[in-house]
Amino acid sequence: MGIAKLKKPGADEQPATFLRQYGGVLLGLLLFALVVHDIFGTHGYLAMRRTQHEIKKVNADMERLNKENLRLEEEVKELKSDPRKIEKIARDELGLAKPGEVIIKIPPSEQLPQDPASKP
Template sequence: MRWPVIILAVLVVVLQYPLWLGKGGWLRVWEVDRKLHEQREENTRLEERNAGLDAEVRDLKSGNEAIEERARLELGLTKPNEIFVQVPQKH
């Protein structure tokens, strides 16, 4: 009576191993699902960044105001007969 129970227990363990720990087992599925979720979040973040960059490119291509604004802010350029004044910020 004892041997059939042991044999059945071993058989159950042998059959369950691939389901839980094998190449296509549940643990692997959960890991892949977690990675998929992380990748989707990263894709969303990058899509938002790309949309912002696309809008900036369109703005720069469409008119001189955007180019002038960038030249003033990033390069400190001024128009003729214009005085540049920089006010330091207090922290």
């Protein structure tokens, strides 16, 4: 002989009715929140695209800098070994001359325009 528990009529039916009525809406809201988080979140789709764009930009900068480094290395080699290159810099940039030579500088405003096709 056990003790019978008394139940209120409809006490267990209330949560089940609530889930039947609003379960689809709650599930839809949860799904919507997850999709929004996956797109706009800290590690979402848009953040991933932005990071990929930055990586491409950095790689392009690295490639450009590597090419510039190679060009500068070649220039350093030429400066160490090519006497004509050294003489050209001494004459053009430093204004030096060999003994017995006279340097005449013409201001750029008085120089004749040069035709790029007529260079030797």
